[in-house]
Amino acid sequence: MQDLKDKIIDMVKDDLAAIEIALKQNLSPQLDLVAKIAGHILFSGGKRLRPLIAVLSAQICGRDGDYVKTFSTIFEYLHAATLLHDDLVDEATMRRGKPAAHLVWDNPSAVLVGDFLLARALSIAAATQQPAVIEIIAQITENMSQGEIHQLSRKGKLDLFEAEYMEIIRRKTAVLFQGACRTSALIAEAPKEKEAALGEYGFNIGLAFQMIDDLLDYTLDTHVLGKAVGADLKEGKLTLPVIYALQAADAKDRLVMEKIITDKDFAVNDFKSLIELLHKYGGITYTQKLAKDYIKKAKNTLAVFENSKPKKILMMIADYSLVRQA
């Protein structure tokens, strides 16, 4: 799988370099503090997956160039804004192997720089002068905040069901991927059919991406993950592997799991026991299978496009989402 990642990176290295430049050029903060905090979150080894699929979506519709790269920054700025606010909301301690911004600086700075990045994204969207594009992007931000609030309001609750989990990840993650692909098709003046297909592609890999992200919390160690393993559980966030295993478990094991889940200071051994139970009751396999289904769906929607380099890369990114280790 490392091979696949390297192969993708090699194929998109020029685009990634152009995205990197665009991210620096379009930030245009008037203040040092903003540059520092935004830089901490923006330039600390993010995968640039969101701007990259935006760029590839424009390319697959036949449009490329500097404007496309500038446009793609919207989705990284939105993502960075929510990371700043969410890390604060979740009282997260680490992000991409570095201390979270609200700890390096403080809560106020993280809140305000998040607001700035959100506003920056919307200004770039507004500059397109395309109402349909702007409306989609405004609605992304609305969905993301509501997804986060929904998640927050169900924190620590053991009665979170799969449907509610899906609704949360739809809003907080999939809608952004969907919007990145769909608006890039709009920017490229693609026909409706292709616009819809790219939206579907983004939506489905967004769902899968979040599921795998949630899974990594139970399968990786801290060093690889770049944040504390078991963080979701410590924050009271129930994700699909746990939700599924909880409903499948027998009464005795369910009690064991619930005890670990509700204990904020669970020991490493407790966490290991929980992971064993997630395996025993199929929580890991089920999540993997579901993510796989969404990836399959995502790839199928690209059938409307002729073969091309961007198409090939979008297919590879879909595959990679499933097997990624970080």
Add this chain to the structure above:
Amino acid sequence: MQDLKDKIIDMVKDDLAAIEIALKQNLSPQLDLVAKIAGHILFSGGKRLRPLIAVLSAQICGRDGDYVKTFSTIFEYLHAATLLHDDLVDEATMRRGKPAAHLVWDNPSAVLVGDFLLARALSIAAATQQPAVIEIIAQITENMSQGEIHQLSRKGKLDLFEAEYMEIIRRKTAVLFQGACRTSALIAEAPKEKEAALGEYGFNIGLAFQMIDDLLDYTLDTHVLGKAVGADLKEGKLTLPVIYALQAADAKDRLVMEKIITDKDFAVNDFKSLIELLHKYGGITYTQKLAKDYIKKAKNTLAVFENSKPKKILMMIADYSLVRQA
């Protein structure tokens, strides 16, 4: 001055009622928690000054109706979003005579509901399908966050000068008033000249409004103000009355003032001494005079409009901004 306020309220009571309905109808939160927190900040006796001047700006250009009221909610939602975030940033304890939202709920909820209100405002803006309108509103949010960050970065600093103070209040307050008036003119399809005049009107009353707001912290008691008197000082926020008096004071009095300003737990008597020094060195009078100049400018810009009821009310609101007690 109470008379002036009552007179204005009597003249706009139908508009205010319609704004109130629009604020409830357009919030459309999917979640209870959002409705509660947004309601706490939105429906707790705000003056609705921002949506009101938006509505009056549309009316003075010959447009009125439900659409104008819906549009005007943008500026109250943006305002409420920044209140939620700023109260958290400033660790404020009270707002409009009630405990601040981040204390009733928690920081995470205040952050996320603020994000939701910001996104809601931008969605309503996007729904106008008018790029010029949307761009102005996106830039308002960018300016507001940068104004707040600027203020935060200079917190507790004694070397804040008038020019920097003006820059901060321009971004964090005046740009919102300006945008509310200007985009309403755009919505009303007003000629360029009138659009510019309304922008100028909003900008100038915005500056004056913030100056008087900052002044009230030194002239009112807690009960009338609805938040703790001396709060700005406790938060390390130097505002014009203090900035002016500091630079005008002799060395001895300057030292006395600096001691009180930098002491986070200053006693009531210290605060009274400080207020005396603000008077002695003209900080209060200077701020009042400057605010008066901006109000005069605001009123003069309305000369391009024929006499009408909305014009009369906009003139009265300008006068009221100067004499208001809360």
